[in-house]
Amino acid sequence: GQSLEQPSEVTAVEGAIVQINCTYQTSGFYGLSWYQQHDGGAPTFLSYNALDGLEETGRFSSFLSRSDSYGYLLLQELQMKDSASYFCAVTARGSTLGRLYFGRGTQLTVWP
């Protein structure tokens, strides 16, 4: 089976940097994705890592260490609009057509 652990809540102030960690256990790992979800909104794709290392997309970066079964999402220059829930999700090797297994999510609150 698959299990993912991430902190339930993180708070930070505008302009700061925050890191949301995710550890996973899976029977055959293929990749780790991150999704953002505002209250009452739809999850939206942020990033994907299949190989070790850092992927940067604007203010957001995502890191993966396959040997440690660990990844993180790094949000820089925080803005109020970044207040949302962030989910890590694994794609398991052999899973059908990109099936995702989601963590419980991390609620990020950005204060002015």
Next chain:
Amino acid sequence: EAGVAQSPRYKIIEKRQSVAFWCNPISGHATLYWYQQILGQGPKLLIQFQNNGVVDDSQLPKDRFSAERLKGVDSTLKIQPAKLEDSAVYLCASRGPQVAGGSYEQYFGPGTRLTVT
């Protein structure tokens, strides 16, 4: 391009009643997913379609839940009869193009918030 459409956005029913949700994915997307998201949790896959065929329904409570995608485009998820624990947001998603590294981005609809009383 239009996003994933879902209706209704909200639904309140009593336990033991029936309810149906509708989803229209992004045009051309062959893979469609239905998720259940209970408050405070991540989305959990209920069923996955490829065109009009079921690929994975291992997590679907088949005694009360059913889904179809007859023409390989829009889809309907039904609950009959509903239980209190079915209160959740039901999300529909369709699979987009392959991203770097070999995975796929999923595009989610706004969801249907179901309250069972």
